[in-house]
Amino acid sequence: MMNRVILVGRLTKDPDLRYTPNGVAVASFTLAVNRPFTNQQGEREADFINCVVWRRPAENVANFLKKGNLAGVDGRVQTRSYEGQDGKRVYVTEVLAESVQFLEPKGQGQGTDRGSQQQPSRQGGQDFPFGNQNQRQNQNQNQNQGYTRVDEDPFAGGGQIDISDDDLPF
Amino acid sequence: MMNRVILVGRLTKDPDLRYTPNGVAVASFTLAVNRPFTNQQGEREADFINCVVWRRPAENVANFLKKGNLAGVDGRVQTRSYEGQDGKRVYVTEVLAESVQFLEPKGQGQGTDRGSQQQPSRQGGQDFPFGNQNQRQNQNQNQNQGYTRVDEDPFAGGGQIDISDDDLPF
Amino acid sequence: MMNRVILVGRLTKDPDLRYTPNGVAVASFTLAVNRPFTNQQGEREADFINCVVWRRPAENVANFLKKGNLAGVDGRVQTRSYEGQDGKRVYVTEVLAESVQFLEPKGQGQGTDRGSQQQPSRQGGQDFPFGNQNQRQNQNQNQNQGYTRVDEDPFAGGGQIDISDDDLPF
Amino acid sequence: MMNRVILVGRLTKDPDLRYTPNGVAVASFTLAVNRPFTNQQGEREADFINCVVWRRPAENVANFLKKGNLAGVDGRVQTRSYEGQDGKRVYVTEVLAESVQFLEPKGQGQGTDRGSQQQPSRQGGQDFPFGNQNQRQNQNQNQNQGYTRVDEDPFAGGGQIDISDDDLPF
DNA sequence: TTTT
DNA sequence: TTTT
Numbered sequence: 001m002m003n004r005v006i007l008v009g010r011l012t013k014d015p016d017l018r019y020t021p022n023g024v025a026v027a028s029f030t031l032a033v034n035r036p037f038t039n040q041q042g043e044r045e046a047d048f049i050n051c052v053v054w055r056r057p058a059e060n061v062a063n064f065l066k067k068g069n070l071a072g073v074d075g076r077v078q079t080r081s082y083e084g085q086d087g088k089r090v091y092v093t094e095v096l097a098e099s100v101q102f103l104e105p106k107g108q109g110q111g112t113d114r115g116s117q118q119q120p121s122r123q124g125g126q127d128f129p130f131g132n133q134n135q136r137q138n139q140n141q142n143q144n145q146g147y148t149r150v151d152e153d154p155f156a157g158g159g160q161i162d163i164s165d166d167d168l169p170f
Numbered sequence: 171m172m173n174r175v176i177l178v179g180r181l182t183k184d185p186d187l188r189y190t191p192n193g194v195a196v197a198s199f200t201l202a203v204n205r206p207f208t209n210q211q212g213e214r215e216a217d218f219i220n221c222v223v224w225r226r227p228a229e230n231v232a233n234f235l236k237k238g239n240l241a242g243v244d245g246r247v248q249t250r251s252y253e254g255q256d257g258k259r260v261y262v263t264e265v266l267a268e269s270v271q272f273l274e275p276k277g278q279g280q281g282t283d284r285g286s287q288q289q290p291s292r293q294g295g296q297d298f299p300f301g302n303q304n305q306r307q308n309q310n311q312n313q314n315q316g317y318t319r320v321d322e323d324p325f326a327g328g329g330q331i332d333i334s335d336d337d338l339p340f
Numbered sequence: 341m342m343n344r345v346i347l348v349g350r351l352t353k354d355p356d357l358r359y360t361p362n363g364v365a366v367a368s369f370t371l372a373v374n375r376p377f378t379n380q381q382g383e384r385e386a387d388f389i390n391c392v393v394w395r396r397p398a399e400n401v402a403n404f405l406k407k408g409n410l411a412g413v414d415g416r417v418q419t420r421s422y423e424g425q426d427g428k429r430v431y432v433t434e435v436l437a438e439s440v441q442f443l444e445p446k447g448q449g450q451g452t453d454r455g456s457q458q459q460p461s462r463q464g465g466q467d468f469p470f471g472n473q474n475q476r477q478n479q480n481q482n483q484n485q486g487y488t489r490v491d492e493d494p495f496a497g498g499g500q501i502d503i504s505d506d507d508l509p510f
Numbered sequence: 511m512m513n514r515v516i517l518v519g520r521l522t523k524d525p526d527l528r529y530t531p532n533g534v535a536v537a538s539f540t541l542a543v544n545r546p547f548t549n550q551q552g553e554r555e556a557d558f559i560n561c562v563v564w565r566r567p568a569e570n571v572a573n574f575l576k577k578g579n580l581a582g583v584d585g586r587v588q589t590r591s592y593e594g595q596d597g598k599r600v601y602v603t604e605v606l607a608e609s610v611q612f613l614e615p616k617g618q619g620q621g622t623d624r625g626s627q628q629q630p631s632r633q634g635g636q637d638f639p640f641g642n643q644n645q646r647q648n649q650n651q652n653q654n655q656g657y658t659r660v661d662e663d664p665f666a667g668g669g670q671i672d673i674s675d676d677d678l679p680f
Numbered sequence: 681t682t683t684t
Numbered sequence: 685t686t687t688t
Contacts (some may be wrong), residue, residue, distance in 0.1 A: 001178055001204040002412050002441055005247060006344050006516040008172040008582055008611065010687035032687035033247075034171040036609065047173065047249045048686055049263065054680070068687060070517055070613070072342050072582075075201075077175060077247070077265070079217045091681090093263040095247070097683095099176065099546065101342055101518065105615055154271065171688095172582050172611055176346040176514055178412055178441065178682035199683060204684035205441065218682055240443070242348055242412075242512050262685090269349065269376065269514055274411070277447055341518055341544040343557065345587060348512040373587075374511040387513065387589045389603065416607070417515060417543075417587070419557045433559065433603040435587070445683085530686085 005095050007049060007073045008103065011034035017062035027058035028094075029065065031073065051075070053097040061100050072101035173329070175265050177219060177243040178273065179203035187232035197228035199235065201243065201265075223267040231270050242271035346445065347389060347413045349373035357402035367398035369405065371413065391415070393437040401440050410422050412441035513586040515605050517559060518613065519543035521579050527572035537568035539575065541583065541605075561585070563607040582611035650652050 009031035032046045038165045039045055040167040051073055053061055065071055084090040185198045202216045209215055220319040221243055223231055235241055254260040286312035349371035357367045372386045379385055391413055392403055405411055415437040424430040519541035527537045542556045549555055561583055563571055575581055585607040594600040 002414055003177055003203045004346055005175045012686040033173045039212050073341055074344055077217060077219050103613055113366055172584055174516055174584055182682040244512055273443055328624055343517055343543045344514045373513045387587060389587050417557060417559050
């Protein structure tokens with residue numbers, strides 16, 4: 001059983017950061033990835049791929065990626081389902097990002113080249129691009145007082161209870 | 171812009187083979203890929219990932235893969251949308267398989283280890299596991315008299331015009 | 341910066357398990373991966389790709405994979421260099437396996453389908469295929485009394501100090 | 511059998527473009543890919559991964575990528591061997607790039623975002639970023655009068671007959 | 681609507 | 685509901 005996805009594309013919007021009831025950060029965003037060929041009308045199309053990222057990388061994504069930025073994702077394809085507004089089951093296929101790379105050049109915007117890894121190095125390796133990460137985490141704790149609960153589909157918009165702590169991938 | 175997916179999992183059903191109005195083969199199947207971790211209830215879950223494959227590999231898949239067989243897919247994540255039965259747009263994320271590997275051991279069932287590539291080798295390399303491929307192609311032409319037109323979502327079942335020749339990825 | 345490799349192939353030999361001076365397990369093995377096309381003589385060739393895996397998955401690999409077994413690797417390409425026997429620098433490119441999948445069917449040999457992950461699930465998820473893992477780890481501790489030090493190229497055979505604890509990737 | 515590599519990194523030098531005796535273009539270059547973790551001294555290391563690309567994308571690489579440029583590679587791990595200068599066999603592991611993405615922003619340098627694909631689209635899709643590709647190919651034919659023969663290791667420098675037409679992957 |  |  002193997003499941004690996006790698007994407008490089010541009011954010012269609014600013015990422016959406018939320019918190020589960022337990023205060024765990026989840027960011028969702030859509031990557032527009034241009035196809036390597038043209039269609040029968042000679043136009044270059046794109047795939048619009050929904051991505052989800054959890055915990056600290058979620059906050060990095062929210063802080064450093066903006067609409068139009070080039071980003072890379074290394075992750076897994078994930079499927080889940082939830083009760084739609086009309087009572088029927090909605091099936092979702094999306095990419096669970098395990099790491100997100102910021103590919104926007106340093107100068108332009110607040111992008112960074114260092115990216116963001118789900119799992120920091122054993123030696124306490126620092127993947128947050130700059131500043132004091134503990135301090136940031138405290139800030140986030142505080143933010144959590146007023147977090148947005150993740151109780152609807154981060155992509156579908158209007159909906160129902162969707163991502164909860166049970167969707168935590170690890 | 172990069173877009174690459176690799177999956178190894180088991181078919182949840184026999185593959186579904188159809189032909190476009192122009193006689194191009196499309197097979198669709200779902201791969202159950204077990205997750206590498208257990209959920210909060212200690213259960214091992216799976217992702218059920220819809221895959222599509224075109225042309226000759228589609229026919230190989232239909233001929234050699236059965237429900238429960240282990241298969242590998244190398245392809246791209248693809249999104250498309252179609253008009254749902256209730257008139258609203260349905261968004262689909264699936265894997266476009268560029269090659270499919272048959273990972274079931276030779277003896278058991280009609281599996282093969284050689285797999286199936288979208289693009290044959292320049293030297294006329296033979297990727298169809300055995301027999302005469304031209305003969306097979308003729309057979310398929312004949313089959314086309316009674317093909318199933320691809321005018322509904324190969325996964326959703328009931329629906330509307332969905333995959334057509336316009337969805338041909340190359 | 342992204343670096344991802346996925347391989348499915350067969351072990352050319354039984355894996356080689358060693359321990360660093362600090363008692364960390366490293367297994368190395370070579371995967372023969374058949375090419376998807378034939379060469380100009382119409383023969384199907386293979387790539388012989390050296391892989392390294394650390395810690396518990398290394399022990400799983402050593403215990404469950406044998407020459408000829410089909411296995412999948414998800415990892416990174418890694419380069420390193422060491423002083424050759426003739427005093428000149430030898431450059432090595434190999435695959436650092438982050439997870440190894442056992443794709444041999446259950447019955448035949450001692451293979452398992454569950455595979456082996458570098459990073460167990462947060463909930464204490466169990467990736468060792470059967471038996472008591474703590475017990476196993478104790479056994480390994482004991483084995484360490486007589487471990488093979490990793491002080492030569494695990495692939496080249498004859499050589500010099502090569503992998504040490506400094507090569508530990510995380 | 512599956513074999514897939516995806517890399518994003520920076521060229522350590524300008525690419526090296528050569529032609530086989532039959533006039534087929536081959537470019538080789540090395541990608542420095544920073545590791546996502548720091549070593550035991552707290553330093554961030556990189557892997558230096560040799561890549562080879564054939565035919566038209568080889569020429570695109572040579573024309574549009576320069577030392578320090580960010581590029582993405584989608585390809586396969588390939589091993590080969592050749593007779594070393596001292597008569598012994600040298601084993602090489604490298605990445606055969608099937609497509610190369612130019613990730614340097616448009617303005618800065620002559621980079622392009624469109625990248626370079628080994629296999630153009632069925633509809634005669636245009637992957638060369640601008641200008642007339644047929645004209646370019648004619649130019650290359652002319653260039654071939656004075657091509658550099660590929661008869662030594664494109665990475666090792668000093669050596670022996672190495673890449674020939676026989677190494678053409680498809 | 682899910683596989684072993 | 686899409687990016688450059």
